[in-house]
Amino acid sequence: MIERHFAAGPAALGDEHAVNAFLSLRSAIECGEVRAASPDAESTTGWRVNAWVKQGILLGFRLGSLVEMPPVGFSFVDKNTYPVRHFGPVDGVRVVPGGSSVRAGAYVARGVVCMPPMYINAGAYVDEGTMVDSHALVGSCAQIGKHVHLSAAAQIGGVLEPVNASPVVIEDDVLVGGNCGVYEGTIVRKGAVLAAGTILTRGTPVFDLVNGTVLRATEEMPLIIPEDAVVVPGSRAVTKGKGKEWGLSLYAPVIAKYRDDKTDLSTALEDLLR
Ligand SMILES: CC(C)(COP(=O)(O)OP(=O)(O)OC[C@H]1O[C@@H](n2cnc3c(N)ncnc32)[C@H](O)[C@@H]1OP(=O)(O)O)[C@@H](O)C(=O)NCCC(=O)NCCS
Numbered sequence: 001m002i003e004r005h006f007a008a009g010p011a012a013l014g015d016e017h018a019v020n021a022f023l024s025l026r027s028a029i030e031c032g033e034v035r036a037a038s039p040d041a042e043s044t045t046g047w048r049v050n051a052w053v054k055q056g057i058l059l060g061f062r063l064g065s066l067v068e069m070p071p072v073g074f075s076f077v078d079k080n081t082y083p084v085r086h087f088g089p090v091d092g093v094r095v096v097p098g099g100s101s102v103r104a105g106a107y108v109a110r111g112v113v114c115m116p117p118m119y120i121n122a123g124a125y126v127d128e129g130t131m132v133d134s135h136a137l138v139g140s141c142a143q144i145g146k147h148v149h150l151s152a153a154a155q156i157g158g159v160l161e162p163v164n165a166s167p168v169v170i171e172d173d174v175l176v177g178g179n180c181g182v183y184e185g186t187i188v189r190k191g192a193v194l195a196a197g198t199i200l201t202r203g204t205p206v207f208d209l210v211n212g213t214v215l216r217a218t219e220e221m222p223l224i225i226p227e228d229a230v231v232v233p234g235s236r237a238v239t240k241g242k243g244k245e246w247g248l249s250l251y252a253p254v255i256a257k258y259r260d261d262k263t264d265l266s267t268a269l270e271d272l273l274r
Contacts, residue, residue, distance in 0.1 A: 036125070057140070121137075121140040122160075136150040145170060145171045148176065154176045166222055192227060192229045194225075195230070196233075207234070237249050
């Protein structure tokens with residue numbers, strides 16, 4: 001149904017069947033029953049893009065009209081030992097409104113912690129026990145595994161268009177350090193660690209010092225960070241032309257090692273915060 005209403009283009013506007021199909025899809029995503037991408041052992045990347053789900057999310061944008069939204073408060077759930085403080089003008093403290101949002105059509109599993117301000121966009125899937133820290137973004141359709149730590153200001157890019165483009169996938173037990181950026185369908189395999197400030201895109205070569213290889217995206221495959229890799233931000237010398245003459249270097253993420261006991265210690269999470 002979604003594919004049919006999507007293919008109908010502007011003709012779907014005002015069609016109540018199209019709206020109902022979209023609303024069913026939106027609920028199914030929110031329950032985690034359907035996903036924009038799902039694990040698939042038969043696929044070369046280990047992930048299958050469900051293009052029809054992304055079409056459905058786009059359909060929701062086409063069918064929606066602009067309305068003034070009443071100011072509904074986001075619901076808050078936290079330890080009763082740390083209630084919200086109240087300030088008045090007499091306190092002389094500015095409290096800027098706004099904060100975290102989880103958009104309809106995103107799946108957020110039990111045990112996920114959302115630290116303000118963070119944003120989870122439509123079509124995203126965030127699995128159990130994951131921490132989404134302050135200023136982190138989970139872009140549209142991004143797939144985040146179990147017990148992932150998205151540190152402060154980590155940006156996980158979204159992909160709605162083109163509909164067959166793979167979303168960014170962060171698999172179970174990954175630590176994405178502060179200020180990292182993972183974009184353009186990059187897949188970060190289970191247990192990997194991205195040190196603070198690591199940026200990964202389709203165009204970023206990653207230098208694996210352990211195996212002596214350079215990892216790159218290809219026409220068919222996104223950039224894939226291997227299981228348990230510890231990636232740190234580095235740089236490489238420009239070896240020709242003006243870049244060499246001027247002594248420039250380019251940003252180059254480096255796999256400095258694969259996860260060991262020390263990494264487990266460095267990345268251990270504070271259970272009490274959960
Ligand atoms: C990657 C990280 C987890 C350290 O892991 P680790 O397994 O203890 O790594 P090690 O200290 O053994 O370092 C391995 C190599 O990478 C280098 N390295 C480690 N962290 C690095 C970083 N952030 N940038 C550049 N190089 C780094 C080390 O110097 C070492 O190389 P060397 O042997 O040539 O000296 C840690 O640096 C990190 O970035 N943590 C995330 C912090 C963060 O963002 N917290 C979020 C709070 S909201």
